[in-house]
Amino acid sequence: MVKGSDKKVATTSNKVNGSLFMVFLFGAFGFFFWYSWVYFDDYTLPVASEHGVVTDTLFWTTMAVTGIVFLITNILLFWFSYKYQHKEGRTALFYPDNHKIEILWTVVPALVLTGLVFTGLRAWNDITSEASADAEVIEIMGYQFAWGVRYPGVKDNALGEYNYQMIDAVNQFGMDLSDKNSYDDFMPIEMHVPKGKEVLLKIRARDVLHSVFLPHFRVKMDAVPGMPTHFKFLPTKSTAEMRSELEDPEFDYFITCTEICGRGHFSMKMKLVVDEPADYEKWKAEQPTWLKLNPDYLTKVPEANQELAKIKSGLVEGDDNNLKASL
Amino acid sequence: MAIADIHVTEETHSDGHEHHEEHHENFWTTYVFTLDHKMIGKQFLITGIVWALIGGLLSVIFRLQLGFPDMQLEWLRPILGEWITAEGKIDAEFYLALVTMHGTIMVFFVLTAGLSGTFSNFLIPLQIGARDMASGFMNMLSYWFFFVSSVVMLISLFIETGPASGGWVIYPPLSALPQAVNGSGLGMTLWLTSMALFIVSSLLGGINYITTVINLRTQGMSFSKLPLTIWAFFITAVIGLLSFPVLFSAALLLIFDRSFGTSFFLSDIYIGGEALPNQGGSPILFQHLFWFLGHPEVYIVLLPALGITSEVIATNARKPIFGYKAMVGSILFIAILSFIVWAHHMFVTGMNPFLGSIFMLLTLIIAVPSAVKVFNYLATLWKGNIRFTPAMLFSIGLVSFFISGGLTGIFLGNSAIDIQLHDTYFVVAHFHLVMGSASFFGLLAGVYHWFPKMYGRMMDAKLGYIHFWLTFVGVYMVFFPMHYIGIAGYPRRYYSFTNFDTFNTFSDLNMFVSIAAILTLGAQFIFLFNFFYSMYRGRKASANPWQSNTLEWTTPINPGHGNWPGKIPTVYRWPYDYSKPGAKEDFIPQTVPFSETPESNLPHENELIKLETDSDQKVVVVDEK
Numbered sequence: 016m017v018k019g020s021d022k023k024v025a026t027t028s029n030k031v032n033g034s035l036f037m038v039f040l041f042g043a044f045g046f047f048f049w050y051s052w053v054y055f056d057d058y059t060l061p062v063a064s065e066h067g068v069v070t071d072t073l074f075w076t077t078m079a080v081t082g083i084v085f086l087i088t089n090i091l092l093f094w095f096s097y098k099y100q101h102k103e104g105r106t107a108l109f110y111p112d113n114h115k116i117e118i119l120w121t122v123v124p125a126l127v128l129t130g131l132v133f134t135g136l137r138a139w140n141d142i143t144s145e146a147s148a149d150a151e152v153i154e155i156m157g158y159q160f161a162w163g164v165r166y167p168g169v170k171d172n173a174l175g176e177y178n179y180q181m182i183d184a185v186n187q188f189g190m191d192l193s194d195k196n197s198y199d200d201f202m203p204i205e206m207h208v209p210k211g212k213e214v215l216l217k218i219r220a221r222d223v224l225h226s227v228f229l230p231h232f233r234v235k236m237d238a239v240p241g242m243p244t245h246f247k248f249l250p251t252k253s254t255a256e257m258r259s260e261l262e263d264p265e266f267d268y269f270i271t272c273t274e275i276c277g278r279g280h281f282s283m284k285m286k287l288v289v290d291e292p293a294d295y296e297k298w299k300a301e302q303p304t305w306l307k308l309n310p311d312y313l314t315k316v317p318e319a320n321q322e323l324a325k326i327k328s329g330l331v332e333g334d335d336n337n338l339k340a341s342l
Numbered sequence: 343m344a345i346a347d348i349h350v351t352e353e354t355h356s357d358g359h360e361h362h363e364e365h366h367e368n369f370w371t372t373y374v375f376t377l378d379h380k381m382i383g384k385q386f387l388i389t390g391i392v393w394a395l396i397g398g399l400l401s402v403i404f405r406l407q408l409g410f411p412d413m414q415l416e417w418l419r420p421i422l423g424e425w426i427t428a429e430g431k432i433d434a435e436f437y438l439a440l441v442t443m444h445g446t447i448m449v450f451f452v453l454t455a456g457l458s459g460t461f462s463n464f465l466i467p468l469q470i471g472a473r474d475m476a477s478g479f480m481n482m483l484s485y486w487f488f489f490v491s492s493v494v495m496l497i498s499l500f501i502e503t504g505p506a507s508g509g510w511v512i513y514p515p516l517s518a519l520p521q522a523v524n525g526s527g528l529g530m531t532l533w534l535t536s537m538a539l540f541i542v543s544s545l546l547g548g549i550n551y552i553t554t555v556i557n558l559r560t561q562g563m564s565f566s567k568l569p570l571t572i573w574a575f576f577i578t579a580v581i582g583l584l585s586f587p588v589l590f591s592a593a594l595l596l597i598f599d600r601s602f603g604t605s606f607f608l609s610d611i612y613i614g615g616e617a618l619p620n621q622g623g624s625p626i627l628f629q630h631l632f633w634f635l636g637h638p639e640v641y642i643v644l645l646p647a648l649g650i651t652s653e654v655i656a657t658n659a660r661k662p663i664f665g666y667k668a669m670v671g672s673i674l675f676i677a678i679l680s681f682i683v684w685a686h687h688m689f690v691t692g693m694n695p696f697l698g699s700i701f702m703l704l705t706l707i708i709a710v711p712s713a714v715k716v717f718n719y720l721a722t723l724w725k726g727n728i729r730f731t732p733a734m735l736f737s738i739g740l741v742s743f744f745i746s747g748g749l750t751g752i753f754l755g756n757s758a759i760d761i762q763l764h765d766t767y768f769v770v771a772h773f774h775l776v777m778g779s780a781s782f783f784g785l786l787a788g789v790y791h792w793f794p795k796m797y798g799r800m801m802d803a804k805l806g807y808i809h810f811w812l813t814f815v816g817v818y819m820v821f822f823p824m825h826y827i828g829i830a831g832y833p834r835r836y837y838s839f840t841n842f843d844t845f846n847t848f849s850d851l852n853m854f855v856s857i858a859a860i861l862t863l864g865a866q867f868i869f870l871f872n873f874f875y876s877m878y879r880g881r882k883a884s885a886n887p888w889q890s891n892t893l894e895w896t897t898p899i900n901p902g903h904g905n906w907p908g909k910i911p912t913v914y915r916w917p918y919d920y921s922k923p924g925a926k927e928d929f930i931p932q933t934v935p936f937s938e939t940p941e942s943n944l945p946h947e948n949e950l951i952k953l954e955t956d957s958d959q960k961v962v963v964v965d966e967k
Binding site for chain 2 (some may be wrong): 274
């Protein structure tokens with residue numbers, strides 16, 4: 016350990032280290048290209064929403080731009096290190112600055128980034144714009160450790176009011192039963208959405224932060240207690256279509272959580288089904304309303320609305336023949 | 343005139359001080375409650391190393407869970423006790439505690455205190471030509487606040503309900519409600535206490551760094567002659583001074599919410615079978631406050647590493663750093679921008695999308711000065727005469743990480759692309775490369791480079807090479823695969839992926855990453871051995887082992903308190919006169935006047951010779967007073 020001196024620089028170690036940079040360069044890029052090429056289908060998710068195609072295009076455009084920069088700069092870094100390793104008798108070039116080239120490599124990245132920013136902005140503005148008036152509204156609520164979904168119901172197509180103080184073990188959503196719109200709301204155990212129709216997710220959380228993530232639809236939005244959020248998207252492939260595309264009859268879309276929420280964060284999974292529009296309407300009509308499943312809560316319905324609640328919830332047959340739904 | 347005045351007073355004062363020290367030094371004043379910036383720097387370094395080991399070990403434990411989900415971990419029970427479940431698995435909540443504490447420790451205790459604390463303290467007085475920090479006492483307090491903060495954080499690892507486990511970003515309501523996760527009980531209280539102390543330490547240090555750089559530069563050391571290390575430490579301290587108080591306020595409000603029933607961050611919560619009374623608060627407010635520090639924090643961690651790298655690369659490429667002014671300019675620009683990009687961490691929090699647009703624009707601008715820095719490093723290597731010291735290897739490694747990790751920031755800064763990538767392993771890969779590993783390599787480069795100045799001995803170079811190659815390859819093996827896992831949509835902070843069919847195709851890759859992580863941590867023991875062995879048995883260093891230009895190499899090999907035994911040297915030139923055409927050697931230290939180097943002076947430098955004598959006369963005038 017006490018050998019060596021400061022004077023001798025052109026040592027074997029210097030040559031070895033210089034060469035190892037080239038070895039690393041070829042080795043690392045070899046692995047990079049091999050894995051990226053061979054396993055492409057494993058690490059890319061199929062896309063099933065309209066805006067997802069746009070953001071995927073942006074992603075791969077950015078990948079192309081940054082990929083080129085990544086290759087060039089890393090190659091230069093390791094190649095310069097190798098080529099300009101210490102040689103006895105050579106003097107380094109005293110080259111403190113060059114304003115022209117500095118301006119060039121400031122302006123060019125700025126221009127490229129401007130291009131990326133504006134394509135990104137356009138996509139972002141489209142994605143976050145107002146949902147259309149006839150969008151299919153579905154409420155999704157995160158809680159420790161699952162998702163709940165609530166549909167507006169086929170009779171009035173409007174979600175009822177809620178109040179977190181009305182939540183109890185059965186009334187998980189805190190539905191306010193003095194609101195007429197709540198009587199036909201239903202909460203299925205899996206989420207269905209129609210293909211080819213805009214879906215507006217109304218997102219909320221009951222206890223801590225969660226985040227709704229629909230990987231195949233490129234949808235992600237936090238669920239925040241006390242501050243409802245939303246996200247709209249348009250599914251383009253039904254579950255059946257995706258199954259045949261992937262040649263996987265077991266495939267199902269799903270919702271998961273991407274904001275740390277406690278012990279069960281990793282297990283917040285819910286199945287999501289994309290139906291053909293007709294199947295979707297049929298499925299909706301078949302779902303029993305929450306009030307029908309929990310008739311005890313009729314006592315919370317104001318006296319004046321009792322009859323209406325019974326009809327809308329399907330507890331009794333109403334004039335708009337809904338027997339079909341209650342079967 | 344005024345500046346000369348200050349210097350003279352300072353010198354006489356410090357000289358007297360040094361005299362005083364010689365008579366009263368004992369173990370306590372030398373090694374424990376020391377006022378010497380060099381010893382305080384070493385205290386930060388050693389504490390930082392201890393924390394880095396703890397942080398690294400925590401990561402290996404959760405990598406075991408991720409890479410080998412079926413592994414029997416019963417053998418860890420003697421250490422982890424109840425955190426190992428009856429089935430011999432890591433408890434799911436403990437997993438969250440592990441990632442939380444790994445993040446907290448690495449970001450704050452290792453890469454903030456360990457990096458800035460070590461090198462700002464050690465190098466600022468030495469490189470600007472000062473006897474010590476502006477306030478040695480505050481400097482001592484800064485370390486001891488950090489120490490107490492460390493003790494509190496360490497204690498939290500051992501309590502029954504476990505340490506904080508809501509992620510290092512401690513978003514409420516999770517971090518506010520003990521009923522949501524056990525770690526939000528006493529563990530969170532200790533976390534907040536520890537961080538409050540940490541912020542005090544950081545502010546005490548930062549005020550000192552800023553004051554010292556502004557006021558205590560030696561004769562001739564104008565801002566335009568400062569080494570880039572000092573520029574980086576100086577700007578880092580300014581960023582810290584402006585941003586840490588905001589985290590403090592966030593922590594304070596969170597303490598109120600947790601303990602005194604306020605509702606700053608809480609609203610409409612039903613948990614544990616009851617509806618809480620809190621209404622009107624906003625969890626998003628906390629995120630704004632947190633990231634107002636959190637994003638500048640990235641640069642608090644990174645800039646010192648970039649400063650160290652600039653110095654090491656110039657010295658060992660035997661070339662002036664290319665574009666000194668552009669380097670300083672990009673540090674300043676990055677510092678300013680770092681305050682107005684924070685909400686890019688919040689694109690999908692439900693924040694107004696228009697705000698998202700603005701922050702996306704500002705975020706992508708920050709790529710420009712970062713790109714300039716990379717190009718300047720490459721241009722500095724070009725046509726150099728490179729010596730691969732271990733410090734140089736780590737600096738080149740840093741540049742590679744900075745490129746690879748920086749480029750993925752362009753994806754994440756784009757709000758439309760971020761929708762899919764947010765909180766996936768892509769983010770984990772991104773910040774571990776650009777912030778974690780790059781800064782860590784800066785720290786290691788600094789230790790290898792300045793070890794001779796710290797301990798008067800050399801670290802073993804060959805062990806350094808081995809350490810570098812294992813770590814460099816290891817870091818890429820750990821973090822590069824995470825990009826693929828992230829593109830595939832794997833969310834971060836997941837205890838297990840076995841619930842997901844779609845997410846279940848990466849068990850091989852995760853195993854690979856875990857093995858690489860264990861090997862990389864293992865390689866750090868080579869460094870540890872080298873560090874402690876060389877401290878006592880290393881080859882004795884010469885005065886200027888790297889043939890560097892900066893002032894610290896003009897001090898004695900083992901400088902005492904006060905740094906220079908006689909007068910503080912005067913500075914005449916910038917620190918990057920390497921391989922100047924015509925010069926006898928390939929370096930000219932900052933203390934060599936232009937009048938002594940007529941053979942290598944550039945035309946405008948010959949003009950400066952006249953000023954050299956002028957300034958000497960000024961000193962004489964002041965001395966006569």
